[in-house]
Amino acid sequence: MHLSTTIENCIARRQQLASQLAPGIVIIPTSKELARNADTTYPFRFDSSFYYLTGFNEPDAVFVQIIGENTVQNILFCRPKDEEREIWDGFRYGPSAAADTFGFDIAYSLDDIDSKMVELLKNQPRIYYPLAKEMRWDRQINRWLSSVRALVRTGINAPDTIVDVRTVLDEMRLIKSDFEVGILRKAGLINAQAHIRAMQFTQPGQFEYQVEAEILHDYYRQGCRAPAYNSIVASGSNACVLHYGENHAQMRDGELLLIDAGCELHGYASDITRTFPVNGRFSGEQKAVYDITLAAQYAALEQCKPGNTWNAPHDAATQVLAQGMIDLGLLKGSLAEVLETESYRQFYMHRTGHWMGLDVHDVGAYKVDGQWRQLKAGMVLTVEPGFYIRPAANVPSAFENIGIRIEDDVLINETSHENLTASCPKTVAEIEATMAG
Known part of the structure; x- marks a missing residue:
């Protein structure tokens, strides 16, 4: 992906943001480098909203936008050029090159941010920033405000309103552009290939982390430098732990393996879950x-179309799952009774999906004015019903510790939806054939 294409999209987003806000000052910081231990840091990952507007991938930077009645100024604060640090840590743009490369009107050194921000805040009517996201930034902005308020006797006014910029920005990020969809589509293909690799590698006696290694290897091999989240590779009873993350058990003949893993490509996530038999063949109970x-997933996918509510896929999946639990003898009563009492939650206790984009659990409200929001073209969501059978008095032993989740990534289009991860096998026949091959 060409950097210039990213920058063009970021500039357009800055313009779109400014057009939706009243005059004031926008302040959006990115992430900082975090210490792992001693003088070693975790791999840096930018703040998603900051990157969405800037395309700038260095830590300790701040995006500022000054919105006037008829003018907009875009400003970046970033680390200064430092040849000695670059010898140790790698290239830095520095303010001058960052402004030219990423399309800012001006850029300043982060060393000057305190004095510059006091100047920029003077006589601004309001501040837009991610309120209460990080306490250190709440405190920092309060310090700047205090400095501006101290100048009141000189005729300078301080902003008297603080607005959470995410109210507007999250809604922007919820509807994906063609540019974003192209990245998400490619990420889905890469992730599907990694899951296929995992299916073909898996066999009894291996450890979960060995399968995880195959998935990560394929991500890196195909250009994704990081997973979108910590992989879940859960065999046997571990598959009934929704956020299992140890990945250290030895896989046994006759067990199922649930893999929930996603890659990150140019900042955008893919999120697939597949469940398959360790030995390549489903037992009768597992297949049922x-x-x-x-x-249930097919029923949910049928509801993924513009005009339907966010909750429609979940309701459709839940009905199929609840009826299946009754048919297997795991629950008693009619479908209406099971749904009304929510007794199905013994075996299905989570929602059927979430928004996806720059964050794997992406931003955007699920309800608007107290009502489930309508699906619209450009939204991307996961569809992931599950069925988890822990040992219990009402569970026959043959069904104990069967944990299954099936997840795909879906783009809502003008008429229906596109399954971005459809190339990953998921029927019993497809999985068994893939593993045999």
Whole structure:
């Protein structure tokens, strides 16, 4: 992906943001480098909203936008050029090159941010920033405000209103552009290939982390330098732990393996879950539970179209799952009774999906004015029903510790949806054939 294309999109987003805000000052910081231990840091990952507007991938930077009645000024604060630090840590743009490269009107050294921000805040009517996201930034902005308020006797006014910029920015990020969809589509293909690799590698006696290593290897091999989140590679009873992350158990013949893993490409996530037998063949009980879960996903996918509410896929999946639980003898009563009492939650206790984009659990409200929001073209969501059978008095032993989740990434388009991860096998026949091959 060419940097210039990213910058063009970022500049357009800055313009769009300014057009939706009343006069004032926008302040959006990125992430800082975090110490892992001693003088070693975790791999740096930018703040998603900052990157969405800037395309700038260095730590300890701040985006500022001054919105006037008829003018908009875009400003970047970033680390100064430092040849000695660059010898140790790598290239830095520095303010001058950053402004030219990333399309800012001006850029300043982060060393000067305190004095510059006091000047920029003078006589601004309001501040827009991610309120209460990080306490250190709440404190910093309060310090700047205090400095401006101290100048009141000189005729200078301080902003008297603080607005959470995410109210507007999250809604912008919720609707993906063609540029973003192209990245998400490619990320879905890369992730599907990694899951196929995992299916073909898996066999009894291996450890979960060995399968995880195959997935990560394929991400890196295809150009994704990081996973979108910590991979879940859960065999046997571990598959009934929704956010299992140890990935250290030895896989046994006859168990299922649930893999929930996603890659990150140019900042954008992919998120796939597949469940398959460690030995390559589903048992009768495993197949019965799997087919119910797959039918639930198909029912949810049918509801993924513009005009339907966010909750429609979840309701459709829940009905299929609840009826399947009754058919298997795991629950008693009619479908209406099971849904009303929510007894199905013994085996299905989470929602059917979430927004996806720069964050794997991406931004955007799920309800508007107290009502489930309508799906619109450009939204990207996951569809991931699950069926988790822990040992219990009402569970026959043959069904114990079967945990299944099936997840795909879906783009809502003008008429229906596009499954961005459809190339990853998910029927029983497709999985068994893939593993045999």
